[in-house]
Amino acid sequence: GAGVSQSPSNKVTEKGKDVELRCDPISGHTALYWYRQRLGQGLEFLIYFQGNSAPDKSGLPSDRFSAERTGESVSTLTIQRTQQEDSAVYLCASGESGTGTYEQYFGPGTRLTVT
Amino acid sequence: DAKTTQPNSLESNEEEPVHLPCNHSTISGTDYIHWYRQLPSQGPEYVIHGLTSNVNNRMASLAIAEDRKSSTLILHRATLRDAAVYYCILSTGTASKLTFGTGTRLQVTL
Numbered sequence: 550g551a552g553v554s555q556s557p558s559n560k561v562t563e564k565g566k567d568v569e570l571r572c573d574p575i576s577g578h579t580a581l582y583w584y585r586q587r588l589g590q591g592l593e594f595l596i597y598f599q600g601n602s603a604p605d606k607s608g609l610p611s612d613r614f615s616a617e618r619t620g621e622s623v624s625t626l627t628i629q630r631t632q633q634e635d636s637a638v639y640l641c642a643s644g645e646s647g648t649g650t651y652e653q654y655f656g657p658g659t660r661l662t663v664t
Numbered sequence: 665d666a667k668t669t670q671p672n673s674l675e676s677n678e679e680e681p682v683h684l685p686c687n688h689s690t691i692s693g694t695d696y697i698h699w700y701r702q703l704p705s706q707g708p709e710y711v712i713h714g715l716t717s718n719v720n721n722r723m724a725s726l727a728i729a730e731d732r733k734s735s736t737l738i739l740h741r742a743t744l745r746d747a748a749v750y751y752c753i754l755s756t757g758t759a760s761k762l763t764f765g766t767g768t769r770l771q772v773t774l
Contacts, residue, residue: 553707582761591751591764592708605761640707652698653762655707 574643686752
């Protein structure tokens with residue numbers, strides 16, 4: 550079946566511009582995560598959505614970062630007034646909810662370059 | 665979340681078993697041990713997870729120490745396609761928010 554998709558795959562933007570990154574999770578997955586991966590480093594958690602619960606925003610690095618999710622479908626990560634340190638690959642993952650733990654399915658990522 | 669410690673890199677020959685160690689001495693009773701891997705230019709991919717008992721699936725085996733302070737991911741026969749960065753991650757069950765370290769870069773040679 551279809552996996553997690555993200556768009557665009559690459560985005561080059563000028564410092565100070567706003568960008569929107571999109572994530573389409575696997576159908577039926579109620580959990581959705583955003584992560585950031587800087588070059589040569591591990592993933593940093595940004596935000597987590599679970600059904601209709603309030604999102605866990607504890608990983609957002611500044612108030613320039615925000616994310617929304619429409620129901621249990623598409624999510625958009627918005628970065629306002631981009632800075633060069635925002636350059637990274639932004640990864641989205643989705644998972645099924647329930648008790649216990651579950652695997653996360655990752656998309657291919659959006660490579661953001663701020664010039 | 666409790667931290668994990670992994671070697672920066674490992675090398676293996678193709679078709680030989682590979683043991684990827686992970687130390688997690690501060691693991692709590694509710695922490696699950698997850699392994700993900702990331703192939704070049706791709707998003708991470710789930711490999712296996714466990715709590716207390718050893719686990720096997722089609723990709724790998726997970727051996728968990730009796731005191732749970734360490735674990736080992738075992739690839740039974742490494743192939744060139746297994747070359748990736750392998751992440752050992754601890755997470756509580758509910759949110760399963762994952763905190764990735766720098767992982768172990770596995771190189772597989774002919």
